[in-house]
Amino acid sequence: MDLQKNEVVPALKKAGVKTRTVYASGLFGTAGEYLVTQPFNSPAEFDGPSPLVKALDAPGAARLNEKLRKSLISQNSYMNTRFDDASNLLQTPPSVIISVRYRIAAGKMQDFRDLVKSDVLPVYKKAKMQLTVNQRGPGANPNDVTMVTGYMKFADWDGGPFLTHELGQAAADRLNAKFAGFRTLIEVIVRERVADLSF
Numbered sequence: 395m396d397l398q399k400n401e402v403v404p405a406l407k408k409a410g411v412k413t414r415t416v417y418a419s420g421l422f423g424t425a426g427e428y429l430v431t432q433p434f435n436s437p438a439e440f441d442g443p444s445p446l447v448k449a450l451d452a453p454g455a456a457r458l459n460e461k462l463r464k465s466l467i468s469q470n471s472y473m474n475t476r477f478d479d480a481s482n483l484l485q486t487p488p489s490v491i492i493s494v495r496y497r498i499a500a501g502k503m504q505d506f507r508d509l510v511k512s513d514v515l516p517v518y519k520k521a522k523m524q525l526t527v528n529q530r531g532p533g534a535n536p537n538d539v540t541m542v543t544g545y546m547k548f549a550d551w552d553g554g555p556f557l558t559h560e561l562g563q564a565a566a567d568r569l570n571a572k573f574a575g576f577r578t579l580i581e582v583i584v585r586e587r588v589a590d591l592s593f
Contacts, residue, residue: 397465420586428591493582495539497578525544
């Protein structure tokens with residue numbers, strides 16, 4: 395945490411990185427696990443030096459990465475592509491997120507996306523709740539998507555899953571039944587935003 399707060403974050407800002415968000419799991423998920431999201435506009439950005447190299451030069455970045463490596467058990471990086479037309483983004487970043495990962499049957503990704511847009515997204519928009527829908531890419535299984543619901547506090551989660559809270563159990567069951575046959579639940583993780591490591 396100290397390395398990230400005192401060395402990594404300042405270096406990223408110095409290199410011109412505009413935004414980075416860090417979430418930690420533990421309450422409902424693997425304790426001590428951090429999810430770091432850092433948007434980029436194009437894979438061409440990876441042709442040049444990394445942000446740490448830009449800020450610290452190659453030897454400085456190598457020294458920092460070595461210090462970071464000693465504090466890690468494991469790490470994995472993968473690309474996420476957000477479905478903007480199926481997401482409802484709010485200006486204020488949520489303090490708590492519930493990430494639900496699904497595996498979509500082969501050839502059914504567009505069906506999944508269309509159903510989220512027509513039946514799920516309007517519920518989130520009406521309630522003014524954040525929904526982010528992402529498809530995983532290189533580094534992960536491209537048949538996996540995450541649907542991330544954002545809350546400002548844990549108390550907002552009272553009443554169970556968001557769709558159940560908004561629609562009632564029977565209506566939520568009917569909506570979820572529409573996904574049967576092409577969506578398999580993989581995991582549900584609750585994470586909290588780490589303000590000191592996010593900007």
